[in-house]
Amino acid sequence: MKRRLYLRALVGFMSLCVASSLGGCGKNGTSESSGTISGGSSLENVSKQTVEPSMDPAKVVDSGECGKNVTWALDEDGLLLVSGSGAMQSYEYYENYAPWHEKRAGIKTVVVRNGVTSLGYYSFRDCANMTAVTIPDSVTSIGNGAFIGCKSLSAVTIPDSVTTIGLSAFQDCKSLTSLIVPDSVTSVGSSLAYGCTRLESVTLPKKLKCVDFGFFTDCESLTDITIPESVTGIGMGAFSGCKSLKTITVPARVTSIGDSAFSGCTNLTGITLPDSLTVIGTSAFFNCTSLSEITIPQNVTSVGREAFYHWTSGQTIKVKGKSEAPESWNAEWLLDSEAEVVFNA
Numbered sequence: 001m002k003r004r005l006y007l008r009a010l011v012g013f014m015s016l017c018v019a020s021s022l023g024g025c026g027k028n029g030t031s032e033s034s035g036t037i038s039g040g041s042s043l044e045n046v047s048k049q050t051v052e053p054s055m056d057p058a059k060v061v062d063s064g065e066c067g068k069n070v071t072w073a074l075d076e077d078g079l080l081l082v083s084g085s086g087a088m089q090s091y092e093y094y095e096n097y098a099p100w101h102e103k104r105a106g107i108k109t110v111v112v113r114n115g116v117t118s119l120g121y122y123s124f125r126d127c128a129n130m131t132a133v134t135i136p137d138s139v140t141s142i143g144n145g146a147f148i149g150c151k152s153l154s155a156v157t158i159p160d161s162v163t164t165i166g167l168s169a170f171q172d173c174k175s176l177t178s179l180i181v182p183d184s185v186t187s188v189g190s191s192l193a194y195g196c197t198r199l200e201s202v203t204l205p206k207k208l209k210c211v212d213f214g215f216f217t218d219c220e221s222l223t224d225i226t227i228p229e230s231v232t233g234i235g236m237g238a239f240s241g242c243k244s245l246k247t248i249t250v251p252a253r254v255t256s257i258g259d260s261a262f263s264g265c266t267n268l269t270g271i272t273l274p275d276s277l278t279v280i281g282t283s284a285f286f287n288c289t290s291l292s293e294i295t296i297p298q299n300v301t302s303v304g305r306e307a308f309y310h311w312t313s314g315q316t317i318k319v320k321g322k323s324e325a326p327e328s329w330n331a332e333w334l335l336d337s338e339a340e341v342v343f344n345a
Contacts, residue, residue: 055081064099065089066123070116074100078108078129082116090121090143098123105129114138119146121166128152131175137161142169144189151175160184167191167212174198177221181205190214190235197221204228211238213258220244227251234261236281243267250274257284259304266290273297280307282330291315295345298322303329311339318345 055075063073070084080100082088091098098120100107104127112119114136124130126149133147137159144166147153154175158165160182167189170176176196180203181188191214193199199219204211208228213235216222220243227234229251236258239245247270250257256279262268263286275297282304285294289310296303298321307330308317317339319325324343325333334341 055079062100062103066099066120067116072100074103074107078106080107080110081113082110083113085115085117087118088116088120088123088143091123091125093122093125093145093148098125101125108132110134112136112139117141119143121145122148125149135159135162140164142166144168145171147173149173158182158185163187165189165192168194171195178202181208183207188212188215191217193219195219201225206230209233210235213237215239217241224248227254229253234258236260237263240264247271250277252276255279257281259283260286262286262288275299278302280304283307283309286310289315293318295320301326301328303333305330305332306335306337307333308337308339309335311337313338313340315339316342318342320345 059075059077060073061076066072066082067084067086067088069086070082070088072080072082074080107127107130110124110130110133112135115138117138118141119139121143122145124147125145128149128151130150131152131154133156135158138161139159140161141164142162145168148168148171151174153173154177158181163184164187165185168191170193171191172195174197177198178201179193179199183205185205186207188208190212194214194217196219198221200221200223202225206228207230209230210233211227211231215238217237218241220241222242223244223246225248231251232253232255234254234257237260238258239262240260241264243266245265245268249272252274253276254274255276259281260283261281263283265288267290268288269290271294273295277297278299278301280300280303284304284307286309289312293316295318322343
């Protein structure tokens with residue numbers, strides 16, 4: 001239990017630290033109570049210029065700027081409309097919040113209009129009652145933590161125009177049941193769907209290089225996933241706590257499996273490791289008690305401490321091409337494991 005809590009805290013903390021080092025672009029430029037926007041535009045003018053016909057200007061409760069050429073308006077029904085051209089402003093996790101942050105509890109739907117090219121860092125952070133979002137084809141990037149903590153968001157469509165998704169983009173979206181990342185996406189940050197406890201199915205882009213740390217940590221409803229053949233590494237805690245995951249094939253190009261990558265996958269019954277694999281991290285298969293056996297490929301030169309922790313006497317670890325564990329493997333790679341080890345398998 002202590003190990004699971006430590007991993008969750010570590011992955012979450014790393015996500016926020018990396019995001020903080022990358023994010024934040026100045027002040028929000030919004031006056032929420034005066035009905036005016038920095039630069040002298042009136043609320044009435046913004047309403048006329050930026051809202052769609054479906055948003056009654058009389059219902060607008062607040063509005064302002066959220067980018068050099070991007071504006072926003074929020075109505076009394078909970079519709080947040082983002083309009084304009086170019087990139088949204090980016091915000092930070094602990095300060096310099098999005099201008100609608102104080103009113104986030106009342107946001108139910110977000111519509112980003114065509115012309116906006118990016119969703120800024122932490123734009124819709126903790127909009128816990130938001131159930132739907134529309135992302136237009138003009139958007140090419142989704143920033144770090146853009147939807148982190150949107151606990152009621154049950155579905156999202158990422159358009160084919162998107163090429164980059166930042167870290168923790170959908171972290172703790174606890175109502176999200178499926179996620180399709182289109183093949184247009186070439187870069188995905190860590191902790192993509194960390195803590196999405198209802199997530200059942202995922203489609204990853206064909207050009208993805210790494211299933212990075214915390215990608216699917218604690219996605220306890222995820223039953224199966226296909227890792228693209230382009231992937232060369234599986235990061236720390238990538239599938240940790242995926243209690244419903246049953247089978248998985250690690251692609252032929254993967255050379256490393258990170259620390260705790262599959263720890264706590266208690267219902268995993270089958271996994272295939274490729275001949276390309278050279279590194280198995282610390283606690284990589286911690287408490288994978290439903291696996292009857294696993295085969296360590298011949299080219300593995302490093303196995304971390306307690307890689308097979310809590311394995312029982314009914315489980316088997318087969319080691320290819322070796323008569324004993326090499327010195328390069330951690331001396332405690334079998335710590336607290338009762339599994340049978342078969343060398344030269």
